[in-house]
Amino acid sequence: MTTSPALSVLDLVPVRSGQSSAQALASSMSLVERADELGYERYWFAEHHNMAAVAASTPPVMIAAAAARTARIRVGSGGVMLPNHAPLVVAEQFAALEALAPGRVDLGIGRAPGSDPVVTALLRSSGPTSDVDRFPEHVQNILALMSPDGAQLRLTDGKVYDVRATPAAAAAPTLWLLGSSDYSARLAAELGLPYVFANHFSGAGIDQVLALYRDGYRPSAEHPRPRTFLTVNAVVAPTREEAHERSLPQLRAMARLRTGRPMGRAETVEEALATPLDGLGQQMVEDMRGRWLIGTPDDAGAEVRRLAERHGVDEVMVVPVAGTYASEPLDATPGRAQTLELLAAETGQ
Numbered sequence: 001m002t003t004s005p006a007l008s009v010l011d012l013v014p015v016r017s018g019q020s021s022a023q024a025l026a027s028s029m030s031l032v033e034r035a036d037e038l039g040y041e042r043y044w045f046a047e048h049h050n051m052a053a054v055a056a057s058t059p060p061v062m063i064a065a066a067a068a069r070t071a072r073i074r075v076g077s078g079g080v081m082l083p084n085h086a087p088l089v090v091a092e093q094f095a096a097l098e099a100l101a102p103g104r105v106d107l108g109i110g111r112a113p114g115s116d117p118v119v120t121a122l123l124r125s126s127g128p129t130s131d132v133d134r135f136p137e138h139v140q141n142i143l144a145l146m147s148p149d150g151a152q153l154r155l156t157d158g159k160v161y162d163v164r165a166t167p168a169a170a171a172a173p174t175l176w177l178l179g180s181s182d183y184s185a186r187l188a189a190e191l192g193l194p195y196v197f198a199n200h201f202s203g204a205g206i207d208q209v210l211a212l213y214r215d216g217y218r219p220s221a222e223h224p225r226p227r228t229f230l231t232v233n234a235v236v237a238p239t240r241e242e243a244h245e246r247s248l249p250q251l252r253a254m255a256r257l258r259t260g261r262p263m264g265r266a267e268t269v270e271e272a273l274a275t276p277l278d279g280l281g282q283q284m285v286e287d288m289r290g291r292w293l294i295g296t297p298d299d300a301g302a303e304v305r306r307l308a309e310r311h312g313v314d315e316v317m318v319v320p321v322a323g324t325y326a327s328e329p330l331d332a333t334p335g336r337a338q339t340l341e342l343l344a345a346e347t348g349q
Contacts, residue, residue: 004301004347005308008042008317009035009340010078010200010231013055013062016249016266016323019330024055027333028062029069031320034337036070039349041315043070044078044108053253053266060093067101076106078196078231078317079178082139083111083132088165091145095165098146098173105173108196109142111135111184136187139177143191146172181205185213192220194227200319203291206230210311229315232307234293235322236300236339236346246335247294248272248285249323255284268326293318301346318343 011031015024032043045062048054056062059077066075075097080090094107111132144151148171150164177188180198182205188195195213197206210228217226233250237243249267257263259281267275277285293303304316322335343349 004305004349005229005313006041006315007304007343007347007349008044008074008229008315009040010044010046010317010319011056012046012048012319014250014266014321014333015053015055016330017264017268017271019265021055023331025062025065026331027336028055029065031333031336031340032066032073032075033069035340036073038340038344040073040340040344042074042076042106042317044076044106044317046078047081047084047110049084052264060097063097063105064100067097067104072104074104074106075101076173076176077108079108079110079176081112082109082135087138087141088145088163091142091165094142094173095146095169098171099166099169102171106176107142107146107173108176108178109139110178136191139175139187139191139193143172143175146175148172179209182209182212185209186216189213189216189226190218192218192223194223196228196317197230200231200233206311229313229317230307230311231317231319232293232304233288233291233321234300234318234339234343235320235335236293236295236297236342237322237335238296238342240295240299243294243296243299243322244289245269245273246322246324247289247292250321251285251288251292252277252281254288255281258284266323269323270326272323292321297342297346300343304343304347 011028013024013028035043045059046056047059049057059080063075098105145165148169150162153161153163155161176194176196177184178196178198179185180202185195197209199206214226235243235247237246249272252272253263253266293300308316320336320339322339324335328334
């Protein structure tokens with residue numbers, strides 16, 4: 001029998017119909033506590049801006065809250081969208097998180113803005129932000145700033161100025177590069193960093209990208225061998241019928257996003273069932289359904305093992321996207337918790 005991979009979680013903090021941001025965040029805090037109890041490897045929060053259906057806008061804040069509620073699980077970002085932030089600020093935030101939860105913090109960095117063009121312009125006009133064209137330089141700066149030795153700047157008068165993200169760091173978070181194309185994979189290989197392929201967003205070219213990363217990898221002191229895993233959207237339930245019903249709100253939301261339609265808060269299962277999509281939208285739903293992990297624990301466990309074996313990874317990060325029935329409480333996320341519980345039991349976490 002194929003060995004089951006380690007499992008991790010990526011949380012976008014979904015906001016559903018009738019739910020406040022406070023209730024959505026409370027749901028995610030309960031979910032990270034449950035993932036910790038179930039033996040999941042890590043729990044990451046995404047960064048998205050100005051999206052009615054997503055409350056994950058500030059990963060460092062959510063990571064700090066999650067670290068305070070958990071005992072052993074690694075917590076981190078999946079990811080911080082570096083073009084939106086000054087490198088020193090990112091380094092200071094994550095060095096502080098490492099001090100609060102030693103040995104448990106991951107800094108996942110992405111190159112996309114995580115927002116629409118208007119919000120991207122707002123982020124860049126309202127403070128010092130990193131130029132996307134200088135992404136490789138800023139990644140290296142963050143690594144240096146977070147290290148116990150810090151970084152050194154040479155001033156115009158020739159003097160050297162020491163800069164540290166924290167005054168007395170003993171260790172640094174693990175830095176991961178994230179991507180769905182070959183750009184970040186090539187950079188991660190060049191810098192000797194771990195890499196994650198965003199398969200939950202776009203599975204196109206995954207084998208070629210992972211091969212580029214592994215074949216071009218340059219060992220570093222911290223990471224002598226390439227290290228990677230992939231993500232997958234997941235809905236697991238006791239029956240296939242329930243799993244498919246709970247998958248509908250997120251499938252339909254992604255179809256609307258990809259056809260340029262407005263995205264409101266996530267529908268309840270009942271709302272999704274009551275309003276059919278047009279032909280193009282429904283075709284997109286069917287196409288995505290085949291790439292997601294939707295089904296019973298047996299179905300899901302077998303698919304997780306198949307994914308890990310096919311792509312040569314020993315860890316899979318699930319994005320629990322199970323929708324909610326109207327009768328379920330607003331400050332909890334029973335479908336997402338059920339997904340994590342059933343998958344952990346099936347794979348022996």
